[in-house]
Amino acid sequence: MTTDTPARLLTLLSLLQTPREWPGGELAERLGVSRRTIRRDIDRLRELGYPVQASMGSDxxxxxVAGKAMPPLVLDDEEAVAIAVGLRAGAGHAVAGLDEASVRALAKLEQVLPSRLRHRVTTLHAATTPLTGGDGPGIDPGTLTVMASAVAGQERLRFAYRAADGTQSRRLTEPHRLVSTGARWYLVAYDLGREDWRTFRVDRVAEPFATGARFTPRELPARDAAEYLRRSLQRLGDSYEIDVLFAVPAEVAASRLPQWFGAPEATDDGTSCVLRATVSDAPEAVAVRLATTGLEFRVRRPTELADRVRELAARLVRATEST
Structure with missing residues (x-):
């Protein structure tokens, strides 16, 4: 008989997460307890927020089942390794819509992985090569998870940084947020050495180290980290403005566009909208992202982006021509 209630509850939860219905008698037999104990344990899981559904019958x-909120999951070794490898693969490139969530999930998972499983994840990741990559430079998932953990834990972060001109420096920062543009990762942080806010391209960061020293978050001089990054890129000249007209209402376009682009503005008639945004991705990458929204649009500026869209359209048409 399993007398350790927490251990028994975890075992019961692990069984219930298998997509099948478990007869009460089978659960009692597996756990070495009475059916009455199983009923009490089911009530405890419900009190913890797990939506356990009971069926009527002789046994x-x-x-x-699916509930209103996502409760904690219990994973076996193979499941934990599989999820961590998948998250690492996704976090290595900035994938709009999944990027920051992948990094947060990976940081949480790797924090609790036993060393034997962490070694398996690292080995598998090092031994595999993706067939396709992202639009921007690849990032070591370990770098991202260290940074994400420092952001979440409000710990000062120290790292080596290579500037655009190749200058090397050591930085001590209070990290605020990681931001993905869809092609690159950036860290928005308060630089203690410069006594000012800064943005750092993560692909230029090396040897990140969370010092363990806590800090009280400072007020960011912008609405959010994405807005601050947009302003920074404008100042650095590492960006350009786009003006795109979509033939759908603003809310429809907003649901298809990466958040990094910002919110499109409705036109007077409300049947179309205009996206005016500051971007740092190459025009070729922006053209692809606009095309994959599945919406009708027209690039009004810049000319270079319009040219890249025309080239992309012509290339796709040629790809469908019969030989």
């Missing part, structure tokens, strides 16, 4: 059955 009765239990299964975990």
């Amino acid at each position: 009765g059955g239990y299964r975990l």
Whole structure:
């Protein structure tokens, strides 16, 4: 009989997360307890927020169903390794819509992985090569997870940094947020050495180290980290303005566009909208991202972006021509 209630609850939860219905008698037999104990344990899981559904019948059955919130999951070794490898693969490139969530999830998972599993994840990741890559430079997932952990824990972060002109420096920062543009990762942080806010391209960061020293978050001089990054890129001349007209209402376009682009503005008639944004991605990459929205649009400026869209359209048409 399993007398350790927390351990028994975790085992029960692990069984219920298998997509099937478990008869009460089978659960009792597996855990070496009575059916009455199983019923009490099911009630405890429900109190913790796990939506366990019971079915009527001679033996009765239990299964975990979708609820209103995402409760903690119990993973076995193979499942944990599989998820960590997948998150590492996704976090290595900036994938609009999944990027920052992948990094946060990876940081949480790797924090609790036993050393034997962490070694397996690292080995698998090092031994595989993706067939396709992102639009921008690849990033070591370890660098991102160290930074994400420092952001979440409000710990000062120290790292080596290579500027655009090749100058090397050591920085001590209070990290605020990681921001993805869809092609590059940036860290928005308060630089203690410069006594001012700065943005750092993560592909130019080396040897990140969370010092363990806590800090009280400072007020960012912008609405959010994405807005601050947009302003920084404008000042650095590492960006350009785009003006794109979409033939759909603003809310429809907003649901298809990466958040990094910002919110499109509705036109007077409300049936179309205009996206005016500051971007740092190459025009070729922006052309692809606009095309993959599946929406009708027209590039009004800059000319270079319009040229890249025309070239992309012509290339796609040629790809469908019969030989």
